[in-house]
Amino acid sequence: MIQVLVFIMSLSLSSAAWAQSSFKSANAPGAIGETGSLYLFDRGLFLRPFYNDVFGHTDKQLSGATQIGYLKSWSDSSLESRTHWLLITPSFKEKFGEKTMTNPVGRYADWMEIQETWATLIPLGGETTRFQFSLGYGEVGDHGGKQVHRNFHKLIGSPLSGLDYDNQPEGPQLSAGVEFGLIDGTREFWGMKKEALLNVGIFRNKFMTDLYINQNHIFNLSETSKLGLEMRLIRQADSQVYKNDRLAWRFELAAGWRYHWYRPSVKYVSAFLRGDQVGQMYFDPLAVCFTF
Numbered sequence: 001m002i003q004v005l006v007f008i009m010s011l012s013l014s015s016a017a018w019a020q021s022s023f024k025s026a027n028a029p030g031a032i033g034e035t036g037s038l039y040l041f042d043r044g045l046f047l048r049p050f051y052n053d054v055f056g057h058t059d060k061q062l063s064g065a066t067q068i069g070y071l072k073s074w075s076d077s078s079l080e081s082r083t084h085w086l087l088i089t090p091s092f093k094e095k096f097g098e099k100t101m102t103n104p105v106g107r108y109a110d111w112m113e114i115q116e117t118w119a120t121l122i123p124l125g126g127e128t129t130r131f132q133f134s135l136g137y138g139e140v141g142d143h144g145g146k147q148v149h150r151n152f153h154k155l156i157g158s159p160l161s162g163l164d165y166d167n168q169p170e171g172p173q174l175s176a177g178v179e180f181g182l183i184d185g186t187r188e189f190w191g192m193k194k195e196a197l198l199n200v201g202i203f204r205n206k207f208m209t210d211l212y213i214n215q216n217h218i219f220n221l222s223e224t225s226k227l228g229l230e231m232r233l234i235r236q237a238d239s240q241v242y243k244n245d246r247l248a249w250r251f252e253l254a255a256g257w258r259y260h261w262y263r264p265s266v267k268y269v270s271a272f273l274r275g276d277q278v279g280q281m282y283f284d285p286l287a288v289c290f291t292f
Helices: 002-010 145-156
Strands: 044-054 061-073 077-089 091-093 100-105 109-124 127-140 171-189 192-204 209-222 225-238 249-259 265-269 280-284 288-290
Touching: 061 145, 077 145, 109 145, 109 171, 127 192
Parallel strands: none
Antiparallel strands: 044 061, 044 280, 044 288, 061 077, 077 109, 091 100, 109 127, 127 171, 171 192, 192 209, 209 225, 225 249, 249 265, 265 280
């Protein structure tokens, strides 16, 4: 399966190169379940007031998040500064609508983090290559996420039975990542202009060390509208939190749409812990960006 995915990804690459690209935008991987910017945002302010897992009331892993970021852009590079607050909860349902697990899978975490990510485009041997480096500092502890979580469940009428706020990996944690990619220039695709990126990288924090390969596509639907797609295959190399409970691999699919200042997205993440049976969908319905 891995060889097939790599072959499909390689089909989009060519010798085309160009300096001005959507992929000069910094796009840190973030926590499992986050979509990042999907390269749909090129400069200015990005706000994500509400981000949540959806479908099936499984309430797993990235249960909620808020984020604010600023992206500074130059001719061939960019720097993203962002801060986010994440609530990670265990998986406590076996499948959509089925029975509650006796022992929930995963760890609870009320997590705040600041992160800096720098990306640049570099012409190399007739190709346009992309390099990215990110560094972050986070603190896992009691930041009020537990009460926010309870209030939201009361608001929507969803029970919290089966979920205990314990085993939190408290304390500071550092995150770091580096990526290298090849960019395929703008092409015509069914009357639209399309760009593509094939990327390999490593990203680590206390929760997971990921070795990954991903392919991204940007479709310019009009002067004011873009569609971003991402496919990512991840080798879960290590985890200080989940240790041997992690699976060897996980798979992610994400799609985002930008129309003027509105930028919603949706993401699927396959099961990544032993004992969990199904993946999860994450929806980001209220994200907005202001270009200046």
